[in-house]
Every structure is written in structure tokens, then in C-alpha cells.
Amino acid sequence: MAHKNNFASYENVLLCVLFLSFGFVFFDRLALSFLFPFLQDELQLSNSHLGMLSSALALAWAISGVVVGAWSDRRGIRKPILIVAVILFSLCSAMSGLVGGFLSLLLFRIIMGLAEGPILPISQSLMVEASSPHRRGLNMGLLHGSAAGLLGAVIGPPVLVALAEAFGWRQAFIASVIPGLLIAWLIWRYVKPDQLRQAASETREEVQKVSILGLLKQRNILLCTLISCMLVTWFVVLISFTPTFLVTTRGFSASTMGSLMSCLGVAWVVWGFVVPAISDRIGRRPTLVLFSLIAATCPMVLLYAPDASSLGVLLLLTYTGLGCFTLFMATVPAETVPRGYIATALGLVMGLGELTGGFVAPTVAGFAADRFGLPIVMWISCASALLAAVTALFLRETAPAVLQRRGLMSSSALQTSQH
Structure with missing residues (x-):
């Protein structure tokens, strides 16, 4: 009983620390989008520049996620990487407030992306090991979806807009270094030393034989990668x-824009844990299909909602895609591959999704917006979510409770899964 209580206690402590860590990753990542209306004129930036800045960060994120995630699996080193990554991306975010033009801003966004890339796969691999099977989806949803939504999209917009209006956009960037350093200390203080190192050394030859191509030959990994490309496009283009x-095309004020973006954040937080929790009960595949279809309506709401009040309500109801992220980018891959491959698989799915949806899509959308007008980006986002829903139809189910009901997993296997 004492062992179970200690395990549950650490499960909750780890969830809280990693919740703050990944949430602050998105606070920093999305800061540029929220502050862009304030810095656009001073730095003489266009929609194409915004797209390229988002793309550069996503490319760096993708490369480091794949490379460092695989390296951490082979070496069994995770905690030190998290600490260094959090400190580095916090410093780079702060340095964004000192830039004098597009090129210097681009440089800091690239370095920031390199630091942020491995945080998700490493955090989720830690969370999988510490999670009870019956709440694995919920834990990973809180970490991946709700954390990013709460800090990045609920707290982020009003705080950053208020700081920019009161002190200037540069000071808003610089202030972001303080919580980052605090979170690095929390990881150092409360996350247990790496326990994967011994297992990694015991199976190093086996782990090294696994290639990216080998992982992509697994049906679920390939499909999750394709879904990642589509839903990351939906998200990055939208956000x-x-x-x-909202400011230039719909004509809303900066404060109204901040409030509406907070509505997206609230929906992100709620759906970020509700969607994975639902998948624990009805299955990963039907959940992904349903909520990807709902997410496809969100860009249409932004285009056609008649006023700010109705727009806010509809955003709360349709911004469901971030709940799906946990499933295709973390839970399904983690339930598909053995323990020693989890960070590698998660880094692969995230990295290729970022490469396509985060690197290519925003640049294409930015140039399209300059040529055809900003509404075109909403249609790009909608089409991407629809394609993701279709692709999800072909996934193999991995939810432990669902497999147990179908007789595909014994009770003992369910209890010992991933432990």
C-alpha cells in the first residue's frame, strides 16, 4: 500500500512539474503571434515574414525533436536535457525583445526551436512510465493539451497584450525569462533521476537497430505521422x-482579440484533457475522427461568426483539435512501441508533423495571405483537419480498456502495461 501511495504521489508531482514545463514552452512559442500586431510596423514585417518566423521555429523544433529524442532513448538521459532546454529557450525568448529586425528575430526563433523540440517527447516518455494505465490518456492529455492551452493560450494572450500595451512589446518578451528559470529549478528539484539509463545500456544494441524507416513501417506510427502533418497544419496556420x-480583417480591437484568443485557450485547456479522457473509454480511433471533424469547423467560425460574443462561444465549442494532439502525437505511438523506443517514436511523429505542418504550411499560408487575403488561411486550416479525420479512420485501436473489453488484452497485461 505504501508503495502504491508513493507511486501515485510521484505520478501527480511529475504531472504538475511537466505541466508547467510544457505549458511554458507554448507560452514562449505563441508569444510572437500575440505580439506581432505590436512589433509589425516597427520592424517592418509582413504576413510572409510571420509565416517564415513560424516555419523556422517549427523546422528547428522538428529536427531537434527527432534527433535528441532518439539520442535520449539510446543514452537513457532525460532530466538533464529538460533542464538545459528550458533554460535555453527561456533565454532565447527574452532575447527576442532585443532584436533590431527580421534576421536577428529569425536567429533567436531558430535557437529557441532547437531547445524546445525535445521537451515534448522526453516529457511524455517520463509521463508514460509514471502513469497508471487507467489514467494514461488523461495524464498525457493534461500534459500535452491542457498545459499548452492554459499557459500558452489562456494566460498568454491577456498577459502579453497587457505588458505590451503598458511597457512595450520588447519588455513583454524580456519578462518571459523569469518563469523559465523557476521551472528549470522545479525540474531539478522534483523530477527523479533517470531510470531509463540502465535499461538503455542493457538494450542499446537493439535500440540502435531501429531506424526511422523501421518505425514508419508500423501502421499506427505511419498514420499518426500523417495525421500529425495535417493537424499541425490546422493548428499552426490557425494560431x-x-x-x-481578428484585428485587420474582422476589425476587432487588440483587447477584443486578446479576449477571443483566450477563448481559444480555454477551449484548448478543456478539450486538451476531455478528449484524451474520452478516448480512454471509447477508444483512440473514434475519438480522433470525431474531434478532428469538429476542429475543421473552427476556421469557418472565425470567418463567419457575426460578432465577438457569438464568436467566443463558438470557439469554445469547436476548438477541439488540441485534444487530438495528445492522441496521435503521444498516446497512440507510446502504446504502439516498446518502452525503449517511446521518445524516438514521439520525436519522429512530432518532428515530421512540425516539418510539414509547422515549417512548410505557415510559409505557404503567409504568401497565400499576401496574394489572396487573410481569409484563405482559414480554408487551408479547415481542409487540413478534414484530411486528418479521414486518415484516423485507418488507425489500429490501442486504448487498454477498449482492448480488454474486446478480449485483446488480459487484466494482468493491463495492470503491468508500460511499467
């Missing part, structure tokens, strides 16, 4: 251009 779209 990158919506603040500017």
Missing part, C-alpha cells in the same frame, strides 16, 4: 494568423 486576422 499564427488568427490574432492578425
Whole structure:
């Protein structure tokens, strides 16, 4: 009983620390989108520049996620990487407030992306090991979806807009270093030393034989990677251009824009844990299909909702895609591959999704917006979510409770899964 209590206690402590860590990653990542209307004129930036800045960060994120995630699996080193990464991306975010033009801002966004890339796969691999099977989806949803939504999209917009209006956009960037250093200390203080190192050394030859191509031959990994490309496009295009779209195309004030973006954040937080929790009960595949379809309606809401009040309500109801992220980018891959491959698989799915949806898509959308107008980005986002829903139909189910009901997993296997 004491062992179970200690395990549950550490499960909750780890969840809280990693919740703050990954949440602050998105606070920093999305800061540029929220502050872009304030710095656009001073730095003489266009929609194409915004798209390229988002793309550069995503490319760096993708590369480091794949490379460092695989390296951490082979070496069994995770905690030190998290600490260094949090400190580095916090410093780079703060340095964004000192830039004098596009090129210097681009440089700091690239370095920040390199630091942020491995945080998700490493955090989720730690969370999988510490999670009870019956709440694995919920834990990973809180870490991946709700954390990013709460800090990045609920707290982020009003705080950053208020700081920019009161002190200037540069000071808003610089202030972000303080919570980052605090979170690095929390990881150092409360996350247990790496326990994967011994297992990694025992199976190093086996782990080294696994290639990216080998992982992609597994049906679920390939499909999750394709879904990642599509839903990351849905998300990055939407989150990158919506603040500017609301101000310049829909004609809302900066404060109204901040409030509407907070509605997205609230929906992100709620759906971020509700969607994975639902998947624990009805299955990963039907959940992904349903909520990807709902997410496809969100860009249409932004285009056609008649006023700010109705827009806010509809955003709360339709911004469901971030709940799906936990499933295709973390839970399904983690339930598909053995323990020693989890960070590698998660880094692969996230990295290729970022490469396509985060690197290519925003640049294409930015140039399209300059040529055809900002509404075109909403149609790009909608089509991406629809394609993700279709692709999800072909996934193999991995939810332990669902497999147990179908007789595909014994009770003992369910209890010992991932432990």
C-alpha cells in the first residue's frame, strides 16, 4: 500500500512539474503571434515574414525533436536535457525583445526551436512510465493539451497584450525569462533521476537497430505521422494568423482579440484533457475522427461568426483539435512501441508533423495571405483537419480498456502495461 501511495504521489508531482514545463514552452512559442500586431510596423514585417518566423521555429523544433529524442532513448538521459532546454529557450525568448529586425528575430526563433523540440517527447516518455494505465490518456492529455492551452493560450494572450500595451512589446518578451528559470529549478528539484539509463545500456544494441524507416513501417506510427502533418497544419496556420486576422480583417480591437484568443485557450485547456479522457473509454480511433471533424469547423467560425460574443462561444465549442494532439502525437505511438523506443517514436511523429505542418504550411499560408487575403488561411486550416479525420479512420485501436473489453488484452497485461 505504501508503495502504491508513493507511486501515485510521484505520478501527480511529475504531472504538475511537466505541466508547467510544457505549458511554458507554448507560452514562449505563441508569444510572437500575440505580439506581432505590436512589433509589425516597427520592424517592418509582413504576413510572409510571420509565416517564415513560424516555419523556422517549427523546422528547428522538428529536427531537434527527432534527433535528441532518439539520442535520449539510446543514452537513457532525460532530466538533464529538460533542464538545459528550458533554460535555453527561456533565454532565447527574452532575447527576442532585443532584436533590431527580421534576421536577428529569425536567429533567436531558430535557437529557441532547437531547445524546445525535445521537451515534448522526453516529457511524455517520463509521463508514460509514471502513469497508471487507467489514467494514461488523461495524464498525457493534461500534459500535452491542457498545459499548452492554459499557459500558452489562456494566460498568454491577456498577459502579453497587457505588458505590451503598458511597457512595450520588447519588455513583454524580456519578462518571459523569469518563469523559465523557476521551472528549470522545479525540474531539478522534483523530477527523479533517470531510470531509463540502465535499461538503455542493457538494450542499446537493439535500440540502435531501429531506424526511422523501421518505425514508419508500423501502421499506427505511419498514420499518426500523417495525421500529425495535417493537424499541425490546422493548428499552426490557425494560431499564427488568427490574432492578425481578428484585428485587420474582422476589425476587432487588440483587447477584443486578446479576449477571443483566450477563448481559444480555454477551449484548448478543456478539450486538451476531455478528449484524451474520452478516448480512454471509447477508444483512440473514434475519438480522433470525431474531434478532428469538429476542429475543421473552427476556421469557418472565425470567418463567419457575426460578432465577438457569438464568436467566443463558438470557439469554445469547436476548438477541439488540441485534444487530438495528445492522441496521435503521444498516446497512440507510446502504446504502439516498446518502452525503449517511446521518445524516438514521439520525436519522429512530432518532428515530421512540425516539418510539414509547422515549417512548410505557415510559409505557404503567409504568401497565400499576401496574394489572396487573410481569409484563405482559414480554408487551408479547415481542409487540413478534414484530411486528418479521414486518415484516423485507418488507425489500429490501442486504448487498454477498449482492448480488454474486446478480449485483446488480459487484466494482468493491463495492470503491468508500460511499467
